[in-house]
């Protein structure tokens with residue numbers, strides 16, 4: 001029985017694209033969702049283990065880990081995708097904003113990596129941890145200050161955990177810039193955002209699927225950050 005891949009926050013967009021990709025490759029998947037989107041039923045019908053989990057709740061991590069342990073004795077990979085793109089302009093309670101950003105983007109991956117490390121080590125070959133960070137982890141963001149700081153902390157976890165778990169577990173970050181817009185994004189915002197990168201396109205989720213597969217298929221890349229940003233750093 002092939003060990004499953006765990007993907008957090010995978011009921012929509014990039015996380016869902018990863019789940020749907022692994023279904024096509026017959027790779028078992030455990031996914032977490034906060035909101036039970038309509039797609040969840042379909043995923044369950046396709047054999048995906050779907051676990052409801054709101055990481056803002058105190059016991060969420062312990063409950064998730066125990067549910068995983070009840071069914072599985074090893075894991076092929078853990079992909080930390082769950083995220084909240086919140087900002088100071090929308091949330092003026094800066095104390096809460098900072099704590100929620102750090103919790104979902106840094107504390108949850110940190111605690112899950114430590115709690116699940118024995119299942120990753122039990123995998124029959126080298127396993128993987130992949131953190132979805134962000135281009136702004138490197139540059140900062142005046143409009144998403146706490147968000148960017150939390151993603152920078154998440155990126156730093158890749159270095160520490162890579163050193164701690166080598167050679168049995170590879171640990172890397174993927175740092176995207178624009179991958180997919182949100183439905184509510186205005187045409188002005190879209191136009192402005194597209195101009196931020198050299199490629200000037202909205203690449204779509206396949207870019208992240210390809211990046212995840214590259215890391216999973218490597219025997220040598222660890223402790224690194226894979227930038228997926230259309231050359232934004234050269235604009």
Ligand SMILES: NC(=O)C1=CN([C@@H]2O[C@H](COP(=O)(O)OP(=O)(O)OC[C@H]3O[C@@H](n4cnc5c(N)ncnc54)[C@H](OP(=O)(O)O)[C@@H]3O)[C@@H](O)[C@H]2O)C=CC1
Pocket residue numbers: 008009010011012013014015033034035053054055056080081082083084085104132133134135175176177178179180181
């Ligand atoms: N989309 C893009 O262009 C870019 C994305 N990224 C990163 O890539 C990853 C995927 O991005 P994208 O698909 O846009 O992500 P989304 O903004 O669509 O969020 C993904 C999921 O995270 C879940 N989530 C949010 N907060 C919590 C929580 N407290 N507990 C549990 N789940 C939670 C959401 O659940 P719910 O459905 O209930 O809201 C959502 O389904 C993220 O880490 C993001 O930061 C980085 C740069 C660009």
Ligand SMILES: Nc1nc2c(c(=O)[nH]1)N=C([C@H](O)[C@@H](O)CO)CN2
Pocket residue numbers: 082083084085134176177178179180181182193
């Ligand atoms: N959790 C999320 N994080 C990010 C999103 C998103 O929709 N959800 N979107 C972006 C932007 O695409 C940005 O990269 C370009 O404006 C960043 N992070």
